[in-house]
Amino acid sequence: MNEPVATSRQVSRIARIRQSVVGWIYPPLCAACETPLSSSRQIEVPFLCEPCEAALTPIGDHYCRVCGQGFDGTSSLPFRCSNCGDRELAIDFAVSAFRGAGAGKGLVHQFKYGKERHLARLFGVLLDEVWRDVRLSETPSWWVVPVPLHRRRHRERGFNQSHELARELVRRAPEGINLTLHQLLRRTRERERQARLDRKERLVNLSEVFAPVRRLPDAPPGGARILLIDDVITTGTTVSECAAVLRQSMEIDRIAAVSVLRG
Ligand SMILES: [Zn+2]
Numbered sequence: 540m541n542e543p544v545a546t547s548r549q550v551s552r553i554a555r556i557r558q559s560v561v562g563w564i565y566p567p568l569c570a571a572c573e574t575p576l577s578s579s580r581q582i583e584v585p586f587l588c589e590p591c592e593a594a595l596t597p598i599g600d601h602y603c604r605v606c607g608q609g610f611d612g613t614s615s616l617p618f619r620c621s622n623c624g625d626r627e628l629a630i631d632f633a634v635s636a637f638r639g640a641g642a643g644k645g646l647v648h649q650f651k652y653g654k655e656r657h658l659a660r661l662f663g664v665l666l667d668e669v670w671r672d673v674r675l676s677e678t679p680s681w682w683v684v685p686v687p688l689h690r691r692r693h694r695e696r697g698f699n700q701s702h703e704l705a706r707e708l709v710r711r712a713p714e715g716i717n718l719t720l721h722q723l724l725r726r727t728r729e730r731e732r733q734a735r736l737d738r739k740e741r742l743v744n745l746s747e748v749f750a751p752v753r754r755l756p757d758a759p760p761g762g763a764r765i766l767l768i769d770d771v772i773t774t775g776t777t778v779s780e781c782a783a784v785l786r787q788s789m790e791i792d793r794i795a796a797v798s799v800l801r802g
C-alpha cells in the first residue's frame with residue numbers, strides 16, 4: 540500500500556469519527572427538507588441532500604467583475620453591471636457562491652436567525668465555489684477578515700455567522716493558497732435590520748458603523764491582501780464600509796469580498 544492511500548484513509552477515518560460525534564448531536568438530515576442523509580453524503584456536503592443542492596442557483600461565469608452580481612447569459616467577458624456602475628466601492632471586487640433567491644436564502648436564515656451554528660460546515664463546502672475566480676485563486680495568500688457583529692447581537696445569537704464562515708473558509712483553503720484568519724474590525728454601532736430599510740436609507744445607516752480593532756497587526760511588506768467575508772452581499776455597502784475603514788488604518792495591497800449568497 541502506498542503512502543497517499545494510507546493518508547486519505549486516515550483522513551476519511553477522522554471524518555467518520557467526527558461525523559459520528561456530530562451526528563449524535565445533530566442527526567444527518569437535510570436542513571432544507573429533513574430527508575435523512577447517508578454518512579458519505581453527510582461528509583461530502585453536510586446537511587444538504589442532492590435535490591436541495593440542485594435547487595441552489597450558482598452565480599455562474601457571467602457576473603459583474605466588481606460587485607459579483609450574476610446575470611443570465613453565457614459570455615464570460617469581464618463587465619461592470621449597472622447596479623454598481625455609478626457607485627464608488629472601497630473593495631476591489633466581490634465574488635459570491637450562489638444567487639440569493641430560492642433555497643439558499645432559507646438556509647442562511649436558519650443559520651443566523653434559527654441559530655443553527657452547525658450549518659457553517661455546509662456553507663464552508665458551498666463557499667468552495669468562489670475559488671473559480673482566478674483573481675482569488677491566483678493570489679497565494681489572503682488574510683480572511685469576517686464582517687463583525689455588534690456585541691449585543693453576538694450575545695443574542697451566540698456566534699458571529701461571518702466568523703464561522705471565515706473559519707470554514709480557512710479550514711478548507713485550496714492547496715497552494717495560504718489563508719489566515721484575522722479579526723481586524725469591530726462594529727461600533729448597531730443598526731436597524733436592513734430588510735426594513737430601502738436602499739438609500741441603507742447607505743446612510745451603515746456609515747460609521749465599523750472601526751479597526753485597537754491592536755491592528757502590521758501589514759506584510761507590500762500591503763495586506765484582504766478577503767472580507769459575509770454571509771450575504773446585497774448592495775455591497777457593508778463590505779465596502781469595512782474595506783474603507785481598513786484602507787484608512789493599514790497598508791493595503793488589495794481587498795476582495797466573498798459571500799455565500801449574492802442577494
Ligand atoms: Zn433536501
Ligand SMILES: [Zn+2]
Nearest residue numbers: 603606620623
Ligand atoms: Zn456590479
